[in-house]
Amino acid sequence: MATDTANTGAKPLKPSERMAVRASQELKDRQVVFVGIGLPNLACNLARATHAPQLFMIYESGTIGTLPARLPVSIGDPTLVTDSLAIVSQADIFQGYLQGGLIEVGFLGGAQVDKYGNINTTVIGDYDNPKIRLPGSGGACEIATHSQQVLIMMRMSPKSFVAKCDFVTSPGSRMDSTKASPQLGRTRTEMKLPGGGPTKAITDLGVLEMIDGEFTLTEIYEGVTVEQVKQNCGWELKVASSLKTIPNPSTETLDILRNKIDPENLYL
Amino acid sequence: MATDTANTGAKPLKPSERMAVRASQELKDRQVVFVGIGLPNLACNLARATHAPQLFMIYESGTIGTLPARLPVSIGDPTLVTDSLAIVSQADIFQGYLQGGLIEVGFLGGAQVDKYGNINTTVIGDYDNPKIRLPGSGGACEIATHSQQVLIMMRMSPKSFVAKCDFVTSPGSRMDSTKASPQLGRTRTEMKLPGGGPTKAITDLGVLEMIDGEFTLTEIYEGVTVEQVKQNCGWELKVASSLKTIPNPSTETLDILRNKIDPENLYL
């Protein structure tokens, strides 16, 4: 990939680093974020260490106002508990915080995403006889339903950015057509979904933005071409007329990410 | 009243004492009891101090496995909290403990009760223009709905043991007839009420038992006549053929009640 050759300092800039840095820039100080393990966690903690020191982090396991002292290795890592402002039950996390409308930004990823931001984390292939059995929804369905906005973080490939999800686990901007109903499905507004749905997909090649209910390429990293992005997308990707180039992260930011946030290179 | 002249030891035996002692005898060791302030609290704590040391007391304010060190003066007295096994929210008390089916015995009283054990704690007179505005249900409706059995503790008078309640706050064995439906109303089984409803009314004159869905006089205190009871009942009271006489409490029991349970004479 083009990004493998981009250099900042001594070490080459990795796609995961670009994603973490770009996603962190989406977060505003004092926002309430529902943080997932992996890249979303890196993005959120990078934001805290840079421009958003008061970012308010909630983890699915029930930690409120979390201050992890080390990189959490699972959603239930004890470092999320110690020094948090509050610990609540799973019932409160889903019923009170998510359904109750308190989450401003949610993060999601998955095996497949379509142009509407519908995400599949359930099965590849037929549901009853899947080629691959994936973990399932976890809290993804309710994060997609109830967060004020959702940021998707996924690497692009024709297998992951697909024309049609094999299964929709988490709702995007609208339902896709089906064999039974060849027309496009209902929109979030028509389905009365409370949350705003996916606003951006932060990928390893660039940023797709939800414009009029469809993902459109609006930003690419330095050194990435539109053609590359299109080749890694399973549908005919719309491209914004004013395409922005995402500058490489500063040495300082990269230093924080590499040496403070994920020094053992667990997720980068 | 006859009971005023009954003597045990030096002090005359009071109706409230007879009620507390007789009610305490209904409680079995290791039963889970939903305790109310006042006479029910005396009866439960007397049972603990005598034949039911492991009686498990739950108070509406959310104290589980309560061990009051002093006589609680309100349902939220701090003495109910200190040394209890658990404190739970109001949501858990009503939804988890009562609706969840964990309460074996509930206690109720009120301004009016009818022969079916329907209780009024809402208004005397018309609902919209009441002669007297009473406190309302509190938790009484759900105690009557969900407890496995309900014990009623009330003093008898034609004004309190009535042919028809002005308002039904807490359900008894069946609904009464109404102007619109002159037939008798549905039974608890027909209404699918989970709890067993009132089994006995412990009064200052004797005990009424729920037999075939109607209160029947089955026990009277020493020195009380059936005629007295009937005069203090607003409906044509059924009397059991084998009427029992309730013996006066032992000196020992009275001593515990008077000197340990309610030494300041708050409720006796």
Next chain:
Amino acid sequence: MNHFRKPKLTPNKLVSMKEAIADAVKPGCNLYLEGFTHLISFAAGHEIIRQQIKDLTAIRLTPDLVYDQLIEAGLVKKLVFSWAGNPGVGSLHALRRVSQKDSAKKIEMEEYSHFGMVARLLAGSSGLPFWPLKNYEGTHIAEVNPKIKSIDCPYTGEKFATVPALNPDVAIVHVQRADKEGNAQVWGLMGTQKEAAFAAERVIVVAEEIVDTSIIRRDPNRTLIPGILVDHVVHEPWGCHPSYAQGYYDRDNQFYVDWEDISRDPASYKNYLDAFVFGVKDRHEYIQKMGTDLMSRLKAKPRKCEGVDYGY
């Protein structure tokens, strides 16, 4: 349906009771002044009376003395409740004077059982417009309250009562300790404090003690209300008297007993309000006026529990 609430993340929310009430409690609003015998903010209620904020819809499971005082002061348009009395003692006399056949003037009343009120808050705090409960069959409660409806279980066909979500304009919650962002810890009886804070548009946390956030973070399982729900934090020691705060001071049971006589007669009721509400400028003056014996009589005897270990 969009029910988002803007999380409140200002670093310092400490204000005086006067300021908090003036900002959050508006004429005509739906007010939930929480407390189930324990942790009732009489300080907040008295300040509302001093500020003469009118046409309130006053909501609580157990409107007690402080709600009765709001009624006597003429500030309550409607009462939403499930048990209205002087707990352990008797009646609310101001309420009786505006709710009976012989009343010259009446207030509106909307009445549930405790479970019904709790269920309304559960819905309101969970982003749902209704809550199901097994209740009210065999009673007249639903007959006189058209807001109680029913629903059929999609699995068993069985009928359940429903109540509508309650989302008060303002909830006022007294707690043992909070930091200046409003992260609040409570022990002892909890009533419906959490549900009220999650359900309300605006939240005032009144605390016996203001502590550093590090104290809150040392024991996060003890936190009942997160600061992101809280608009104002007020430091008000002894703010619950004659109600109580576990670990701080006992309930003034004698006051509740005396209240029966004070409140039965409108003239003595007025004297009380003149002296202890209008006659003081804030809680500090109220406590001073109660006399030096108050603290020695009611101050809690210490009974501290052990902490637990959050290490890993």
Next chain:
Amino acid sequence: MNHFRKPKLTPNKLVSMKEAIADAVKPGCNLYLEGFTHLISFAAGHEIIRQQIKDLTAIRLTPDLVYDQLIEAGLVKKLVFSWAGNPGVGSLHALRRVSQKDSAKKIEMEEYSHFGMVARLLAGSSGLPFWPLKNYEGTHIAEVNPKIKSIDCPYTGEKFATVPALNPDVAIVHVQRADKEGNAQVWGLMGTQKEAAFAAERVIVVAEEIVDTSIIRRDPNRTLIPGILVDHVVHEPWGCHPSYAQGYYDRDNQFYVDWEDISRDPASYKNYLDAFVFGVKDRHEYIQKMGTDLMSRLKAKPRKCEGVDYGY
């Protein structure tokens, strides 16, 4: 409808894990072995494998390694779940081997989201046959699970999903401390322990420490599960490894990473079970077998919080 549960009030419920499992977990039963990363009783799971209790319907939001081991051991007929994986690492390989197109043998699967599973427990713990939630619109989850139905709000007309109550035959809950009646206190992550205990017919509490009831009564707000729900109490220090217990020992993250390779190959999986499950007679032997470095590597560093005052 009569849904009473007989409260359990025997004074001493302490038994060995072997006895607790033999008595409470029966072939064909619905098993809820709780834990959300934190407080997962691997000790109970391993004992179930040793006792070869078959045809289980294994239920949890997050079936993880110990559920995968039950599956590999051939004990699971059906899995009810919302997220099945090795948290932070990857897949459950035994599950994959019985759930894909190319699987020789398949188990039944019933699938929700986390919120759906939580809602099922909320219904089961509240005596209701259903629970409403705003979810599943715009997804295929309800399409492949006929147990997810819907209901119309009686106030707004809006449609809500419903899930049916979950009332497991047995819930196994690991806690930090309990008395011998089963009154249990938990801190750190709480998962669905309370709801599972209230929903289940039978409850096994497994505790890091057995404490005197007076310790529980010193801090009653810390109690998550009352003993009246509990059938058996098992004392099992380090009973969660490789999961963890806040304040006692850390999560063995290296084990979870290593598990990916152990579990991918059925042969090495079998070797593991032979050595660490069948090859030991109880948890004590398992811990000894893990080697002396386990405790020094994972034992928690102390970080005790302050207690609070329950005086009055």
